[in-house]
Amino acid sequence: MKTVDTGGLVERIREFIAAEVIPLDDEFDGDIEAAGGDDVRRELQRKAREAGVFAPHGPVEYGGLGLGMVDRAAPFEAAGRSLFGPVALNINAPDEGNIHLLAQVATPAQQERYLAPLSTGECRSAFAMTEPSPGAGADPGALVTAATRVDGGWRVNGMKRFITGADGAGFYIIMARTSGSPGETGGATMFLAPADRDGIEVLRHVRTMDKSMIGGHCEVEFCGLFVPDEDVLGEVDEGFRYAQVRLGPARMTHVMRWTGAAQRAHEVAVAYAADRVAFGTRLADQGMAQQLIADNEIDLAATRALLREACVELDAGGRASKSTSIAKTFAADALNRVVDRATQLCGGLGVSQDLPIAKIARELRPFRIYDGPSEVHRWSLAKRAVREFGRRS
Structure with a gap:
């Protein structure tokens, strides 16, 4: 990450949000799906690129500004003045957190396949950890989704709930147990999986009071999902x-x-x-x-x-x-x-x-x-x- 003078950037973001994003946000009362979902996301992100305010946190090699955490604060706050602002700048959850994770942990090949299109806004992503009771939630150690070693990779089986952005995501980062038992704080592994792979099904949207999170908060089932070894994110059991x-x-x-x-x-x-x-x-x-x-x-x-x-x-x-x-x-x-x-x-x-x-x-x-x-x-x-x-x- 680099340190830069963010004053001019913050002013540009405030002007962009006021002119291009807040009117749409107010028209649709903060409901991103009613405003157009992914279609409006792509249009807002196109305008953000033209305004020079897109992806202030993203890796420089993928067109971002590479800002560190301190330098992100004011630009992110300026974007947050509109409920649609983070979507427009590609700094919304869960994509922003997944960009950070992939930049830190993913292999070069994984970064090229997953981080690059996520950073540029070509696709969205989801982070699949939370599960129905008695599985993982506020207590991640309760993780019950299981990944079993098979020839050439892993088979993932389990149910996830409240997975933000799942509907329409390009890929998932999945937390699954590869050793130990639910209740233990070790034994989890992260897996990468394209959303169109067999064994992934978005069952439903869990309707919540918030409406600004694109892709909703969904219940997702992984049933016999095969993940090849090259899509293990980081080391096994270190999730x-x-x-x-x-x-x-x-x-x-x-x-x-x-x-x-x-x-x-x-x-x-x-x-x-x-x-x-x-x-x-x-x-x-x-x-x-x-x-x-x-x-x-x-x-x-x-x-x-x-x-x-x-x-x-x-x-x-x-x-x-x-x-x-x-x-x-x-x-x-x-x-x-x-x-x-x-x-x-x-x-x-x-x-x-x-x-x-x-x-x-x-x-x-x-x-x-x-x-x-x-x-x-x-x-x-x-x-x-x-x-x-x-x-x-």
């Missing part, structure tokens, strides 16, 4: 270790994008409060409204500060398990507070489609669950603190 390569940065890029959405909701609410007159004075001049506005400013600033701390550690080569967990958990709660306060400031308009706040609230709420529920992060942080401080007198 959980590679997952950490992906998950920490992906959590932080989620924070970046959602900060942009929350910032837009905040700005809309402040503009409304500055114009709305109630009880003989501007709403923005009333003490209770001022407290809501000030608390939003505090939550947004604190989110950015924790995000930066985690990104500095990631850029330095650290796992940043603690700092990314803290930043993700705080942001998931804080940004929801920001949007809730914005809703309250705007009264009836805040829950209407006349303003973008209601759809941002709808889309942001699942962030407290996605990429690890806040309660699981808190549990992990508490265990870490007890290990560190519990025996001190």
Whole structure:
């Protein structure tokens, strides 16, 4: 990754998002499928390339700007001002996280086959780990999807659920157990598989409250899927270790994008409060409204500060398990507070489609669950603190 002056890039992204993306987003109330799905994705990405703002995180050799984690924060936030912005710039989940993972772990041949078309927007991808109960979810060690060694490769069998982007994906990264038993923290392996390979079936969309994630959140079955040895991603039985390569940065890029959405909701609410007159004075001049506005400013600033701390550690080569967990958990709660306060400031308009706040609230709420529920992060942080401080007198 390289360090660059991102000021001009951020301004170009803001202008592009305002002119080309927000009008479409607002017209379709943040519903990417209603707006045109992959057709609109391709058109928005074409415009983003022309504007010079496409794939700021992507490998330089595939047309990206190669930005490190710290330098991604402001551009990703600017893109996140629209729910469709990350799709337009090819920095949406799960593709952005998969690009990072493939750039770090994939072989040159795998990068040419999978990373190159993903980086350029030629295709989308899916990361298949979460399973129905009693399988993997917040507890990845519960993984039950199994891969069995056969001549020349592996046979994968199992059911996955909540697989973002699965419908229409060009390929999957699949987590499957190659040794050990469910409940153990080792024994997982990552596999690459083109979506049109026999043995992969998208069974259904799991209908969720959010509508901006292209390809939906799907239930996918792998039944006798053959994966040749050359499509094993990384080393056998090291899948959980590679997952950490992906998950920490992906959590932080989620924070970046959602900060942009929350910032837009905040700005809309402040503009409304500055114009709305109630009880003989501007709403923005009333003490209770001022407290809501000030608390939003505090939550947004604190989110950015924790995000930066985690990104500095990631850029330095650290796992940043603690700092990314803290930043993700705080942001998931804080940004929801920001949007809730914005809703309250705007009264009836805040829950209407006349303003973008209601759809941002709808889309942001699942962030407290996605990429690890806040309660699981808190549990992990508490265990870490007890290990560190519990025996001190």
